[in-house]
Amino acid sequence: MQVRKEYKGSCLCGAVSFSVGGFSERAANCHCSMCRKFHGAAFGTLVGVDGLIWLSGKGLLKEFTASNGSIRTFCMECGSGIGFRVKGAAFEEIELAIALFDDEIPVVIDAQIFTKYKANWCELQSELSDFPEARV
Numbered sequence: 001m002q003v004r005k006e007y008k009g010s011c012l013c014g015a016v017s018f019s020v021g022g023f024s025e026r027a028a029n030c031h032c033s034m035c036r037k038f039h040g041a042a043f044g045t046l047v048g049v050d051g052l053i054w055l056s057g058k059g060l061l062k063e064f065t066a067s068n069g070s071i072r073t074f075c076m077e078c079g080s081g082i083g084f085r086v087k088g089a090a091f092e093e094i095e096l097a098i099a100l101f102d103d104e105i106p107v108v109i110d111a112q113i114f115t116k117y118k119a120n121w122c123e124l125q126s127e128l129s130d131f132p133e134a135r136v
């Protein structure tokens, strides 16, 4: 019998928790100003997931729609940035903030994107391919 792989994550207060069964092949550090502000960090890193199950706190998820129509989801209790989806995407298409995972995950960051908008005090990582705007 094959054991299903499961990777768990949670927000800062722990009220929101989830598990996933797998990840998108690619993941990039995004330096756009929306990711910086949403995550309160030099950049945000979001990853596509398979088999997402909300284990707790789904009712605490709140959404913010940015001026470009993209939708950011966060925990109402602690403010942790949970996820992102493009304009018009269904809730199930949410990409998750990689930093929320409590388990080690088999994801390799392979690019840095929207670097044209990076903070002046943040150094880019020379080993990663660099896209001034979206990945092409």
Ligand SMILES: [Zn+2]
Binding pocket: 011, 012, 013, 014, 015, 016, 075, 076, 077, 078, 079, 080
């Ligand atoms: Zn929380």
Ligand SMILES: [Zn+2]
Binding pocket: 030, 031, 032, 033, 034, 035, 036, 044, 114
């Ligand atoms: Zn971004």
